[in-house]
Amino acid sequence: MRKLLKTVAVVITTGWLCSCSGEKTEANYQVIPAPQEIVMAANGDFTLGSGVKIVYPEGNEAMRRNAEYLAEYLQKATGKVYQTMAGTEGKGNILLQLVADAEKPEGYQLKVNGDGVVISGASEAGVFYGIQTLRKSIPVVENSTPVLAGVEIKDAPRFDYRGAHFDVSRHFFTIEEVKSFIDMMALHNMNRLHWHITDDQGWRIEIKKYPLLTEIGSQRKETVIGHNTGKYDGKPYGGFYTQEQAKEIVAYAAERYITVIPEIDLPGHMQAALAAYPNLGCTGGPYDVWTIWGVSDNVLCAGNDDVLTFIDDVLTEIIDIFPSEYIHIGGDECPKVKWQTCPKCQARIKELGIKSDDKHSKEEYLQSFIINHGEKFLNAHGRQMIGWDETLEGGLAPNATVMSWRGEGGGIEAAKQHHDVIMTPNTYLYFDYYQSKDTENEPEAIGGYLPVERVYSYEPMPRSLTPEEQKYIIGVQANHWTEYIPTFAQLQYMCLPRWAALCEIQWSQPEKKNYQDFLARLPQLIKSYQAEGYNYAKHVFDVTVDFQSNAETGAVDVRMKTIDNAPIHYTLDGAEPTAASPVAEEVLSIKENCTLKAMAVRPEGNSRVFTEKINFSKSTCKPIVANQPVNKQYEFNGVSTLNDGLKGNGNYKTGRWIAFYRNDMDVTIDLQQPTEISSVSFSTCVEKGDWIFDVRGVTIEVSEDGDKFTQVFSEEYPAMAETDRNGLYEHKQTFDPVTTRYVRVLAPSEHSIPAWHGGKGNFGFLFVDEIVIE
Ligand code: ACM
Ligand code: ZN
Numbered sequence: 001m002r003k004l005l006k007t008v009a010v011v012i013t014t015g016w017l018c019s020c021s022g023e024k025t026e027a028n029y030q031v032i033p034a035p036q037e038i039v040m041a042a043n044g045d046f047t048l049g050s051g052v053k054i055v056y057p058e059g060n061e062a063m064r065r066n067a068e069y070l071a072e073y074l075q076k077a078t079g080k081v082y083q084t085m086a087g088t089e090g091k092g093n094i095l096l097q098l099v100a101d102a103e104k105p106e107g108y109q110l111k112v113n114g115d116g117v118v119i120s121g122a123s124e125a126g127v128f129y130g131i132q133t134l135r136k137s138i139p140v141v142e143n144s145t146p147v148l149a150g151v152e153i154k155d156a157p158r159f160d161y162r163g164a165h166f167d168v169s170r171h172f173f174t175i176e177e178v179k180s181f182i183d184m185m186a187l188h189n190m191n192r193l194h195w196h197i198t199d200d201q202g203w204r205i206e207i208k209k210y211p212l213l214t215e216i217g218s219q220r221k222e223t224v225i226g227h228n229t230g231k232y233d234g235k236p237y238g239g240f241y242t243q244e245q246a247k248e249i250v251a252y253a254a255e256r257y258i259t260v261i262p263e264i265d266l267p268g269h270m271q272a273a274l275a276a277y278p279n280l281g282c283t284g285g286p287y288d289v290w291t292i293w294g295v296s297d298n299v300l301c302a303g304n305d306d307v308l309t310f311i312d313d314v315l316t317e318i319i320d321i322f323p324s325e326y327i328h329i330g331g332d333e334c335p336k337v338k339w340q341t342c343p344k345c346q347a348r349i350k351e352l353g354i355k356s357d358d359k360h361s362k363e364e365y366l367q368s369f370i371i372n373h374g375e376k377f378l379n380a381h382g383r384q385m386i387g388w389d390e391t392l393e394g395g396l397a398p399n400a401t402v403m404s405w406r407g408e409g410g411g412i413e414a415a416k417q418h419h420d421v422i423m424t425p426n427t428y429l430y431f432d433y434y435q436s437k438d439t440e441n442e443p444e445a446i447g448g449y450l451p452v453e454r455v456y457s458y459e460p461m462p463r464s465l466t467p468e469e470q471k472y473i474i475g476v477q478a479n480h481w482t483e484y485i486p487t488f489a490q491l492q493y494m495c496l497p498r499w500a501a502l503c504e505i506q507w508s509q510p511e512k513k514n515y516q517d518f519l520a521r522l523p524q525l526i527k528s529y530q531a532e533g534y535n536y537a538k539h540v541f542d543v544t545v546d547f548q549s550n551a552e553t554g555a556v557d558v559r560m561k562t563i564d565n566a567p568i569h570y571t572l573d574g575a576e577p578t579a580a581s582p583v584a585e586e587v588l589s590i591k592e593n594c595t596l597k598a599m600a601v602r603p604e605g606n607s608r609v610f611t612e613k614i615n616f617s618k619s620t621c622k623p624i625v626a627n628q629p630v631n632k633q634y635e636f637n638g639v640s641t642l643n644d645g646l647k648g649n650g651n652y653k654t655g656r657w658i659a660f661y662r663n664d665m666d667v668t669i670d671l672q673q674p675t676e677i678s679s680v681s682f683s684t685c686v687e688k689g690d691w692i693f694d695v696r697g698v699t700i701e702v703s704e705d706g707d708k709f710t711q712v713f714s715e716e717y718p719a720m721a722e723t724d725r726n727g728l729y730e731h732k733q734t735f736d737p738v739t740t741r742y743v744r745v746l747a748p749s750e751h752s753i754p755a756w757h758g759g760k761g762n763f764g765f766l767f768v769d770e771i772v773i774e
Helices: 002-011 061-078 124-137 175-187 243-254 271-276 305-321 337-341 343-351 362-380 409-416 452-456 488-495 498-507 515-532 638-643
Strands: 023-026 037-040 053-056 083-086 094-098 108-113 116-121 144-148 151-155 161-167 192-196 259-266 326-330 384-388 401-404 421-423 473-478 544-550 555-561 568-571 588-590 594-602 610-614 624-626 658-661 665-686 697-703 710-716 727-747 765-773
Touching: 053 061, 061 083, 061 094, 061 124, 061 144, 061 515, 094 124, 108 124, 116 124, 124 151, 124 175, 124 515, 161 175, 161 498, 175 192, 175 243, 175 488, 175 515, 192 473, 243 259, 243 305, 259 305, 305 326, 305 362, 326 362, 337 343, 337 362, 343 362, 362 384, 401 409, 409 421, 452 498, 452 515, 473 498, 488 498, 498 515, 544 610, 544 638, 555 568, 624 638, 638 658, 638 665, 638 765, 710 727, 727 765
Parallel strands: 023 144, 053 083, 053 094, 094 116, 161 192, 161 473, 192 259, 259 326, 326 384, 384 401, 401 421, 421 473
Antiparallel strands: 037 151, 108 116, 108 151, 544 555, 555 588, 568 594, 594 610, 624 665, 658 765, 665 727, 665 765, 697 710, 697 727
């Protein structure tokens, strides 16, 4: 596709007659999410001079708004004011129109030729997505006049449900911030805002029948600092939305074709409600609005009829505020400890005749009773229920839609049971997770690691489902839990640009997805982020560096790149690079000790500095063979990782470490000529909780011909004790100097995890890096 665009770009001439001013720019249709079909058409270009009007059908308020949005977007991109007007005159204008297409209600066509631009949508929403594509095609340049090459784009989304979840309980966000979140969603063609408005740490929606929910439940006396450190900030914290304000959000979202789905999380995650109405808990309290993070044991009492009334009353007001077909009632992470000892809950279990079986406890079935109650109420009022995947435990409510968050397993199971599913697995789509391994230089996050590339790799349609079952996967959503996201600027940082990857999963057909192509399109979308003033994460603009040990030349070959081909300046002496430092060539061959520092230089600023130490010893970049296989899961660059001059740190997943599992480390290095040596060192990285242990011994053998080996060192080590620390272990073996060409290093992994460990009797992993021979 891009090749085609290039040829068209040269066809665009400059300087013909038009009412244009400022710099001419060229629209390139390189948008995110990738449209289904882009066909460049050689029937003329169209210049968006300031005389161009945005024309919409008379009497259609939503289309008038669409026209206004486009005018606003174009003004942000170009600095120019474009007039809107009702009518049907397409010549010389941007014409917005509706055309019937029952099959693809959110689809659109965007046509450009010498006469003008026409966006035809199957609905007002479809036109809106066409507007988004046009907007994202136009370069953001102050005081510019865009020239549009002739094109026909046909597009429609892959999934009907394209969601973003927003937790406003753990931290509260203002109406203006929620609106800004909605604008961000619109830019990414999303259409469902899952608004998590209640939780243990704050109840955020006015319920007129239960005024204490906000009077008491929306305020906590202070907030824990960090990861439940036991220290508190001492600052009262709170906030809530009145019903009027919530309706204002619903309307604001609807004007952007986004439905707000509220979540009242029950029967767990209810401590803030219990603080307001302690009679709804099993013990009667008192409870406080929770000041720490985690999952509270204090949940709604399932044996109390007042709780059922409470659920009905709250949902009655919620469905009045939120016209959404779906209402989310949670169901996640509900500890059952209080229910186990609560006389009312136990009486309810008896009354319902609930028995435990080999699948579920009585209390899990009791949770289904509560969720079923909620669903029945919603269905009776013409609404549908969504629940988290825990609602599978104890049996799904009959018409429930399942949100699969603990990986995809729950979603797969629900689809097999013919329930609709929204995929939101924490393994790909929890955007409260870190997006960089360099966590020390990130705002504190909940944990995890989900960089853009990992997000982009997500395919929501499980292969294990039949085509019939796959139809139940109706959507994809990312979740934004805000325990560690106290400000809106930080929330934007966690969303962007991961939403770019997300929206391509939600919108584009899988065959259109290509990560390198996506990266090439990303800088243009980021220009829109800049124009909107969004705070986005810049990791994708950092220098990415590939190291290859080159046994033929004895060098470490370094290849550096950036997504936008910005020049990379580097130093090798540890000095900070500047724009005056040398520019990286395609391959940089390194043959001696150095500290590489590299940075991309752009007019808008420099990237972060990449730093790596490269150390040469007698074994670095020499031919190496593995006599036993490397574990496939942690093979990375293969066995040459062990003598590539690069040392692993305390994180075994970085690619610097390779693993041996069910095998031992057993490698032979060819020093290529008789060489005097007296030591062989290497490191291991231990993480006992992940079944990763130290070596059980080391043997070093040498050989002149690579055939007959003589042992120069051998030691055995005991199994690791429970009290032994995790982290790096250095192993340095010294022996009398010997002149040799081949060196064999043999170190047994743990073949039987000791009895004190949960994995006792199993094989352990062995992670090794950098064999240094001196
Ligand atoms: C969840 O993350 N507790 C749904
Ligand atoms: Zn109870």
